[in-house]
Amino acid sequence: MSFLALLLTLIFVLIPLILSKTLRLGLEKDTLIATVRSIIQLFAVGYVLQFIFESENMLYIFLMVALMIGAATQNARKKGTSIKGITWKLILTFVVIELLTQGILLSLQITPPTAQYIIPLSGMVIGNSMVLGILFLNRFTSEVASRREETELILSLGGTPKQAIQKSLLASIKASTIPTIESQKTIGLVQLPGMMSGQIIAGADPLQAVMFQLLILFLLLTTAIVTSIMLGFLSYPTKFTERMQMIE
Amino acid sequence: MEKEQAAIYLNSVTYHADGKEILHAITGTFAKGKITSIIGPSGAGKTTLFRLCNGLLSPDNGNIQIDGRDILSFDPISLRRHVGIVLQQATMLEGSVRDNLALPLQLAGEKLSESEAARIVEEVGLDTDILDRDSKSLSGGQKQKVSIARTLLNRPQILLLDEITSSLDRVSKQDIEKLILQINREYGTTVIWITHNLEQAKAVADQVWVMMSGEVAEAGTTDLLDHPEKEAVKQFVKEEEA
Numbered sequence: 001m002s003f004l005a006l007l008l009t010l011i012f013v014l015i016p017l018i019l020s021k022t023l024r025l026g027l028e029k030d031t032l033i034a035t036v037r038s039i040i041q042l043f044a045v046g047y048v049l050q051f052i053f054e055s056e057n058m059l060y061i062f063l064m065v066a067l068m069i070g071a072a073t074q075n076a077r078k079k080g081t082s083i084k085g086i087t088w089k090l091i092l093t094f095v096v097i098e099l100l101t102q103g104i105l106l107s108l109q110i111t112p113p114t115a116q117y118i119i120p121l122s123g124m125v126i127g128n129s130m131v132l133g134i135l136f137l138n139r140f141t142s143e144v145a146s147r148r149e150e151t152e153l154i155l156s157l158g159g160t161p162k163q164a165i166q167k168s169l170l171a172s173i174k175a176s177t178i179p180t181i182e183s184q185k186t187i188g189l190v191q192l193p194g195m196m197s198g199q200i201i202a203g204a205d206p207l208q209a210v211m212f213q214l215l216i217l218f219l220l221l222t223t224a225i226v227t228s229i230m231l232g233f234l235s236y237p238t239k240f241t242e243r244m245q246m247i248e
Numbered sequence: 249m250e251k252e253q254a255a256i257y258l259n260s261v262t263y264h265a266d267g268k269e270i271l272h273a274i275t276g277t278f279a280k281g282k283i284t285s286i287i288g289p290s291g292a293g294k295t296t297l298f299r300l301c302n303g304l305l306s307p308d309n310g311n312i313q314i315d316g317r318d319i320l321s322f323d324p325i326s327l328r329r330h331v332g333i334v335l336q337q338a339t340m341l342e343g344s345v346r347d348n349l350a351l352p353l354q355l356a357g358e359k360l361s362e363s364e365a366a367r368i369v370e371e372v373g374l375d376t377d378i379l380d381r382d383s384k385s386l387s388g389g390q391k392q393k394v395s396i397a398r399t400l401l402n403r404p405q406i407l408l409l410d411e412i413t414s415s416l417d418r419v420s421k422q423d424i425e426k427l428i429l430q431i432n433r434e435y436g437t438t439v440i441w442i443t444h445n446l447e448q449a450k451a452v453a454d455q456v457w458v459m460m461s462g463e464v465a466e467a468g469t470t471d472l473l474d475h476p477e478k479e480a481v482k483q484f485v486k487e488e489e490a
Contacts, residue, residue, distance in 0.1 A: 149339045156302055158329040158402060159355040243306055244324040248265070 010035075052115045061115050065122045069094045072130035079137040084238040090133060093230045097129045098122055100226065101219050110215070121219065124195070128180075128220050132227040135176035140232065143168035144239060152246060161240040169236055173228040180224035184217055193217075254313070255280040255406050255438035256301055256331075261310035263296055270296045272462040273310065278406075278455075280315070283432050283439045285449035285470070288459035289484060294442045295336070297459070298408045301440075302333040315405065329356075332404030336411040338391040340383035345369070345394055348383050352402045360401070371430075372397045373423050389420030396427065407431065409441035413448065421445075425452045446473055446488050460484065 013035050020027040052060045073090045080086035102118060104110070111117040144151070147168050154164035187193060195216060199209035239247055254277035263271040271293045278284050286294050299305045300312060303324050312319040314331060322330065329352075341348055349368060350360040366376045372393040378386075386394065392412045399407065409428070413421045429452060432439050443449050449456055450470045458465045458472075458481050465481050466472055476482045 149335075149337060150341060152304060153335065153339045153341070154351070154355065155324075156304055156328055156333050156335065157352045157355060157399065158325045160325065163355055241306075243303060245304055245306065 049115075049119065052119065056115060061118050064115075064119055065098060065126075068123055068126045069098070072126050072133075076130050076133040076137065079134045080141075080235070082141055083137070083235045086137075086235070089231060089234040092234065093133065093227055094126055094129055096230060097125055097223055097226055101125050101222060105219075121216070124216055125219055125223050128223050129227045132176055132180070132224050133231055135179070136172055136228045136231050137235075139175045140168065140172040140235060143172050148246070155244060155246065161237065161244050164246075165236050165239060169232045173225075173232050176228045177224045180220055184221070187217065253280055254278060255282075255315060256440070257313040257316075258297075259311050259313070261297075261300065261307045261312060263293070263300060263305065263307050265296075270462055271300075271307075274462075274464055275310075276457065276464050276467055278438060278440050280438055281432075281436050282454040283428065283441070283452060284455045284457060285453035286440065286442045286457045286459060287444065287446065287449045287473075287488075288457075288465070291461075292459040293462040294459050295410055298333055298410050298440075298442070301406075301408060302331050303327040304333075329402045330404060331406045331408065332399040332402050333408040334392070334395045334399050334410065334412055336414065338388070338395040338412070340386070340391060340394070343383060344379065345381050345383050345386070346379040348394055349379075349398055349401060352398060364401075368397045368401060369394075371400070372427055387420075389416045389423065392416065392420070392424060393427070396424075396431075400431070404437065406438045406440070409439065411442050411444065414444055421448070428452050444488070446485065449473065458484065 013031065016031055017028055019025070020031065048064070052064060069091060072094055073087060076090050077087050080090070083089065102122065105117075105121065106113050111121065144165065151164045151168065155161070193213050193216070196209045196213040199212065200206055241247060256278040258274050258276050261271055261274040262269065274293075274297065286297070288294055296305065300307055301314070301319075303319065303322070314322065314327065319327065341351065346360070346365055349365055353360045365379055369376055369378060374390065374393055374397075378390065378394075383391075383394065396409070396412070413424050416424065425448060428439055428441060431437050441452075450473055453470055455468065456470050456473060457467045458476070460480055465478055465484075466476060473485055476485055
């Protein structure tokens with residue numbers, strides 16, 4: 001794509017700006033901020049990736065993944081302020097997900113151990129894990145609040161904290177994982193996934209693009225379930241005291 | 249009363265929530281094998297006291313002894329089985345009455361037998377055909393009876409009943425009163441119950457505690473409700489009788 005062509009794509013920014021102004025939606029400022037931020041952030045990442053790809057230094061790959069985990073943690077932790085030690089729980093979850101997925105991909109030689117593969121795949125896995133984490137924390141907080149009477153009833157009858165919170169925990173794990181599974185059911189029918197579309201536009205063989213997209217989809221299934229379960233089992237004990245009492 | 253004879257002995261128990269003192273230096277005993285009524289205005293700390301005795305809360309200061317043992321020497325699970333509590337809201341879990349009754353046994357890794365299920369519902373005055381009914385479809389009185397049955401399946405030595413008759417009709421109230429007396433007489437269970445009804449408090453109890461503003465205003469035999477000493481208690485009794 002030429003620079004001029006990229007400039008012309010700003011028409012797609014002008015359309016919402018004009019509509020927002022005409023209909024007084026008040027979205028102009030946010031649209032402009034989002035546009036400027038996306039241009040700066042993506043170009044910055046593009047230059048950083050170009051540098052890392054050329055250097056092929058594992059230290060840079062490690063730093064890039066660490067940066068992704070840090071940013072994902074920073075974003076997700078806001079939703080889990082009611083959970084003690086949420087920052088470390090999120091970091092541990094993202095690290096385990098990253099080690100698990102890259103461990104399988106690299107050890108079975110599914111993808112080559114190069115920055116070109118490790119960084120984008122890590123980005124997708126950690127990014128999705130972050131979204132899943134936010135979904136889970138939102139749901140878990142509301143489930144615990146809405147099932148408080150039930151949880152206390154089970155405790156009062158001699159149940160353990162795990163027995164008492166099991167329903168809230170399972171409902172939250174299920175609710176945060178379902179969107180990933182559901183979206184995979186219609187993929188390719190309703191919309192072409194972003195990565196696959198990008199590859200096809202960039203001139204890749206469509207079947208190769210499909211194969212990589214399937215790899216991503218399967219990775220995200222593991223990401224979804226492992227993120228929710230890990231966060232769930234790390235988080236629920238913080239809702240109780242040592243004497244198995246619910247924390248107010 | 250000697251604390252050795254006490255099912256529950258409270259020694260200067262204080263509890264705060266949200267920076268507010270809910271219970272202030274409560275000292276007293278609940279006699280073993282007896283029925284004690286607790287009465288008092290809303291916000292007096294009655295429910296909090298129950299939750300402390302069942303171990304759902306811990307006191308900020310003071311200590312509690314259950315059957316002569318420090319409450320902290322019990323592991324929380326055995327404490328809650330020893331001191332059963334029936335909460336005011338009679339929370340039912342999703343599922344049938346049978347599922348709800350099976351809960352305390354399931355939590356201990358056991359199963360509720362058909363004969364035990366039938367025995368317990370009959371004991372609380374319900375027909376056995378209620379076992380298959382959806383627990384959410386029960387009336388207030390039925391829910392309370394199932395709640396009591398569910399707690400009784402843990403075979404508690406001490407039973408705490410938190411305003412379980414407050415939303416019931418006259419007949420259901422009488423059924424529950426009979427049930428309390430029956431549980432106490434047949435099993436020797438120490439029963440402590442919170443009620444807002446002075447007649448009930450006198451009729452179904454050996455002793456009475458009047459709680460006001462997080463303290464025990466007066467405690468003794470049920471006669472004290474006829475001749476309270478403190479002005480605040482006199483006023484409370486007068487208002488309740490009106």
